[in-house]
Amino acid sequence: MNEEQAVxxxxxxxxxxxxxKESDLCVLNLIRYTATTKCSPSVDPERxxxxxxxxxxxxxxxxxxxxxxxxLYAAAGGVNVWALVAAVVLxxxxxxxxxxxxxxxxxxxxxVTMPDVTETLYCIAVLLxxxxxxxxxxxxxxHYNIFYCLYLQENSCTQATKVKxxxxxxxxxxTIQLTHExxxxxxxxxxxxxxxxxxxxxxxxKTSTLVKYAEKWSQSRFLYVTFNKxxxxxxxxxxxxxxxxxxxxxxxxxxxxxxxxxxxKLNLFKxxxxxxxxxxxxxxxxxxxxxxxxxxxxxxxxxxxxxxTIDHVPIWCKNSQGQRVMVxxxxxxxxxxxxxxxxxxxxxLGECTEEAYQMTHDGYLKLWQLSKPLLASFDAIFVDExxxxxxxxxxxxxxxxxxxxxxxxx
Numbered sequence: 001m002n003e004e005q006a007v008x009x010x011x012x013x014x015x016x017x018x019x020x021k022e023s024d025l026c027v028l029n030l031i032r033y034t035a036t037t038k039c040s041p042s043v044d045p046e047r048x049x050x051x052x053x054x055x056x057x058x059x060x061x062x063x064x065x066x067x068x069x070x071x072l073y074a075a076a077g078g079v080n081v082w083a084l085v086a087a088v089v090l091x092x093x094x095x096x097x098x099x100x101x102x103x104x105x106x107x108x109x110x111x112v113t114m115p116d117v118t119e120t121l122y123c124i125a126v127l128l129x130x131x132x133x134x135x136x137x138x139x140x141x142x143h144y145n146i147f148y149c150l151y152l153q154e155n156s157c158t159q160a161t162k163v164k165x166x167x168x169x170x171x172x173x174x175t176i177q178l179t180h181e182x183x184x185x186x187x188x189x190x191x192x193x194x195x196x197x198x199x200x201x202x203x204x205x206k207t208s209t210l211v212k213y214a215e216k217w218s219q220s221r222f223l224y225v226t227f228n229k230x231x232x233x234x235x236x237x238x239x240x241x242x243x244x245x246x247x248x249x250x251x252x253x254x255x256x257x258x259x260x261x262x263x264x265k266l267n268l269f270k271x272x273x274x275x276x277x278x279x280x281x282x283x284x285x286x287x288x289x290x291x292x293x294x295x296x297x298x299x300x301x302x303x304x305x306x307x308x309t310i311d312h313v314p315i316w317c318k319n320s321q322g323q324r325v326m327v328x329x330x331x332x333x334x335x336x337x338x339x340x341x342x343x344x345x346x347x348x349l350g351e352c353t354e355e356a357y358q359m360t361h362d363g364y365l366k367l368w369q370l371s372k373p374l375l376a377s378f379d380a381i382f383v384d385e386x387x388x389x390x391x392x393x394x395x396x397x398x399x400x401x402x403x404x405x406x407x408x409x410x
Contacts, residue, residue, distance in 0.1 A: 010130045021136050028068050034086035035072050037120050044111045045078030051110035055100055061087035082120055089124055093316045098149040121146050182209045186216055190380055198409045206409045210382045214243045220379035249361050252368035260359040263349050267358035275356040280338055292317055296339040301362040304396035306370060308343055310336045369397050384409045
């Protein structure tokens, strides 16, 4: 099946199952479609339910299926396992929620197989992505949670085999043993507008691979960028002279941040709920609302979006009793309104006395991103120690306005 056929098949599933923008039941229909996943005859719903007993979202998922899809909850063979799994996934707010789901389903008491679970999660992820492409208003964070969790699972047991010794072309650099995977990266020919993602655990040689790549392609010019200042300093000592090492914030500061510094309007610390609470509209204050505004701004800064919208407001928050609850629509509207007002005041270069209105480091990085910066001419750009939450921001800064090959390292 080629790409065009695959897209057509997914579109057909959305259409045939009522997973459409015009349908108020599109999310429930997604659960209903997932419930059609074939189970092995050995799957015992009661044992699966027992395996999930410790998951913090199980009670909410059960209530959802029981109330809105009663035929799946009271099926002849017991509750539909995949309907519960889909409900837990859709209620998730973090990668940890999905990881806990996988942990529960791996228990000996569970009768589902991990290949079946993995295939089901991939299916849900594809449909969630397609829903966003079709304009259905559903958070893309759920898709990310699934994708990253599956990545962690599939790479948790990978072992690399040393296959080749790569001599250094730079004086004083010692020879290192390269794995087969590293050798494939070194042999990769640079092409404009390509994105290469290097994913591995800490200490497995990701940065060393970039060093060897720069050494091998010694006639090319590279830009090495990271979010960590100490890592950038270390990189200056280990990379060859054809690599310029910077942090994203240092480049953004040079173009945007210094303007706020000269006006004494730069906040050297992270924006806190305490700061935000002092500038919230009368009757709209409180720690919970202030924290919601802070998180909304964080989500906006980490996105590739040009406008702050209600999509950046968190789905979940903790109430005054410390319970995890869904954010009500009225609170979402107030949150995006207050966050927008705060962002408008942060961008102003005039003097201000309110600490919450001072520009933050992530704020001027966002402004730099929105200015669509033109980086110097490089053949490839290395983004090391990449922060997953900032991936869209990074790609939006570098692509598609530059002809360089982009390496993202996780």
